[in-house]
Amino acid sequence: xxxxxxxxxxxxDGRTTKVAVDGLTLAIPPGRVTGLxxxxxxxxxxxxxxxxxxxxxxxxxxxVDELDPLRDPKAVRHRxxxxxxxxxxxxxxxxxxxxxxxxxxxxxVPRAVLGPRIDELLALVGLTGAAGTVVExxxxxxxxxxxxxxxxxNDPAYLLLDEPTLGLDAPIARDLRRVVARLAxxxxxxxxxxxxxxxxxxxxxxxYVIGDGRHLTEGSPxxxxxxxxxxxxxxxxxxxxxxxxxxxxxxxAARAGTVAGLDRAGDGALVVSVSHPGEIAGPLTMAIVGxxxxxxxxxxxxxxxxxxxxxxxxxxxxxxA
Amino acid sequence: MLSPPLSPHVIxxxxxxxxxxxxxxxxxxxxxxxxMLGVFTVGLAHLGLAAIGGGRVAGDFVTATGSADYLGYxxxxxxxxxxxxxxVLWAGKALIQEQREGTLxxxxxxxxxxxxxxxxxxxxxxxxxxxxxxxxxxxxxxxGVRPAASGPGDAALAILVLGVAVFGMSLVLSAVMxxxxxxxxTQNSVFLAIALLSGFTFPRRYLPGVLQxxxxxxxxxAAMDVLRGxxxxxxxxxxxxxxxxxxVGLLYVVxxxxxxxxxxxxxxxxxx
Numbered sequence: 001x002x003x004x005x006x007x008x009x010x011x012x013d014g015r016t017t018k019v020a021v022d023g024l025t026l027a028i029p030p031g032r033v034t035g036l037x038x039x040x041x042x043x044x045x046x047x048x049x050x051x052x053x054x055x056x057x058x059x060x061x062x063x064v065d066e067l068d069p070l071r072d073p074k075a076v077r078h079r080x081x082x083x084x085x086x087x088x089x090x091x092x093x094x095x096x097x098x099x100x101x102x103x104x105x106x107x108x109v110p111r112a113v114l115g116p117r118i119d120e121l122l123a124l125v126g127l128t129g130a131a132g133t134v135v136e137x138x139x140x141x142x143x144x145x146x147x148x149x150x151x152x153x154n155d156p157a158y159l160l161l162d163e164p165t166l167g168l169d170a171p172i173a174r175d176l177r178r179v180v181a182r183l184a185x186x187x188x189x190x191x192x193x194x195x196x197x198x199x200x201x202x203x204x205x206x207x208y209v210i211g212d213g214r215h216l217t218e219g220s221p222x223x224x225x226x227x228x229x230x231x232x233x234x235x236x237x238x239x240x241x242x243x244x245x246x247x248x249x250x251x252x253a254a255r256a257g258t259v260a261g262l263d264r265a266g267d268g269a270l271v272v273s274v275s276h277p278g279e280i281a282g283p284l285t286m287a288i289v290g291x292x293x294x295x296x297x298x299x300x301x302x303x304x305x306x307x308x309x310x311x312x313x314x315x316x317x318x319x320x321a
Numbered sequence: 322m323l324s325p326p327l328s329p330h331v332i333x334x335x336x337x338x339x340x341x342x343x344x345x346x347x348x349x350x351x352x353x354x355x356x357m358l359g360v361f362t363v364g365l366a367h368l369g370l371a372a373i374g375g376g377r378v379a380g381d382f383v384t385a386t387g388s389a390d391y392l393g394y395x396x397x398x399x400x401x402x403x404x405x406x407x408x409v410l411w412a413g414k415a416l417i418q419e420q421r422e423g424t425l426x427x428x429x430x431x432x433x434x435x436x437x438x439x440x441x442x443x444x445x446x447x448x449x450x451x452x453x454x455x456x457x458x459x460x461x462x463x464x465g466v467r468p469a470a471s472g473p474g475d476a477a478l479a480i481l482v483l484g485v486a487v488f489g490m491s492l493v494l495s496a497v498m499x500x501x502x503x504x505x506x507t508q509n510s511v512f513l514a515i516a517l518l519s520g521f522t523f524p525r526r527y528l529p530g531v532l533q534x535x536x537x538x539x540x541x542x543a544a545m546d547v548l549r550g551x552x553x554x555x556x557x558x559x560x561x562x563x564x565x566x567x568x569v570g571l572l573y574v575v576x577x578x579x580x581x582x583x584x585x586x587x588x589x590x591x592x593x
Contacts, residue, residue, distance in 0.1 A: 011590055052430050054589045077432035089427040093342045105334035106431035106438075134345065150427060 085166030248291035335441020411446035469555030492577020
């Protein structure tokens with residue numbers, strides 16, 4: 001288990017001090033993908049760099065399977081690896097296979113293990129055919145996939161993923177999500193930061209939300225969405241709707257404590273949009289039908305983690321302000 | 322499994338990596354450049370001696386250096402300067418090159434120690450320098466230069482002493498470069514300083530006293546005295562200067578190794 005207790009990181013720039021991480025307490029257990037979310041500048045990358053032993057915390061503690069990275073950095077580095085989507089992290093003038101071999105040496109992977117593992121990882125990220133090509137001839141997506149293979153070269157117990165799908169094409173990002181889910185299922189602890197909240201929602205069993213370096217809340221994606229009062233959005237298409245239907249929808253929304261959006265589609269049909277935390281699709285359609293309207297389409301959008309994160313960030317910003 | 326501090330496989334792997342990358346980056350231009358450097362260094366000294374000195378050196382020069390062979394003096398100095406600058410550059414710029422290439426984080430998060438990694442670069446640098454110096458010495462030989470040598474053991478000791486000085490300087494320079502986040506100004510300043518202070522192309526006694534004293538703080542200065550004793554005068558390495566060169570060189574190694582982890586963290590913090 002990776003655990004942090006009251007983690008704090010300050011950066012000094014001349015006379016000014018910026019607090020990037022402020023009292024963060026996290027747990028990243030084996031066998032689960034743990035999410036770390038927050039807007040830009042929230043302290044996610046700084047936190048990951050501290051866990052990866054690249055930065056020292058100003059105060060607070062980090063333990064990786066009871067090991068202290070400040071006292072046993074090498075032992076900790078054998079158990080972890082870092083994949084950062086924003087950085088290439090592989091050598092441009094070496095081939096894919098040469099890169100993996102070199103990093104295998106840096107991680108002291110035994111020769112008998114390294115060869116088969118390189119083949120396995122190249123297959124995993126779909127680069128077997130490009131294994132002998134120098135990386136400077138790779139596309140960005142290929143280099144990123146190689147970087148992912150590099151992050152697995154030491155078969156780490158914990159994988160720190162900082163925006164791993166940044167810049168990847170959708171099918172490759174989907175394949176990577178499958179790989180991450182499989183790694184967690186095999187028992188690895190994974191910490192994931194991503195701007196693609198659908199990705200976090202799909203993969204993470206537990207999510208920490210931070211803002212300005214501080215812990216805002218935590219829970220499963222479903223819990224976070226529910227806790228922040230996420231709204232379902234109901235969209236109903238009503239062809240040839242009369243003014244009575246519009247009036248009935250407006251009155252219904254007012255009774256429910258919300259406002260209805262009324263738009264006209266290209267064919268003249270009325271498109272009604274109502275957002276509300278409760279189950280309102282049934283009562284809304286009954287109100288429309290009751291006023292003489294007919295339904296041509298009904299769509300219910302569940303509240304998303306993105307809505308929840310935005311709501312949390314706004315709330316934190318309001319408190320800070 | 323934890324790596325030993327001087328992991329030979331990391332030294333070998335880093336040597337191989339640097340060799341492979343250099344061969345791909347400069348398939349032939351690197352060696353042409355090296356050849357030209359050797360030809361120009363000795364060739365210009367030869368022309369200068371003929372045009373300005375009429376083929377002879379002043380008596381004062383003989384007193385200062387213990388030799389009347391100006392071309393031999395220049396050849397040893399130029400070969401040593403090539404050894405120092407290229408050695409310091411290869412190992413000293415290794416980490417800042419990683420930073421520029423976006424691989425520094427991947428390197429630092431790996432458990433391999435920095436010492437074997439940099440020794441891998443130093444081993445590559447030594448191999449490349451042997452090639453470069455051989456070209457330079459070949460050019461000098463063609464012009465009739467015959468450097469003195471007090472024996473193969475002394476020659477090996479002199480090269481070892483210079484190697485320690487170069488490796489120590491490269492460690493410190495590496496820490497300075499990644500702390501400052503730039504390489505160009507740092508390396509040029511250092512090269513200008515050592516060219517002036519360490520007596521590569523002229524006797525140090527021509528310098529003002531303060532600069533002679535400052536020169537003692539640079540490990541290549543005493544190492545050059547050892548080299549001169551072996552290859553210019555043929556008298557052999559002076560034990561006192563050999564001890565000073567090793568002591569100052571090893572001090573730089575220790576300072577560099579202690580400073581590097583802080584410098585690496587500083588580099589990481591700069592990009593937070």
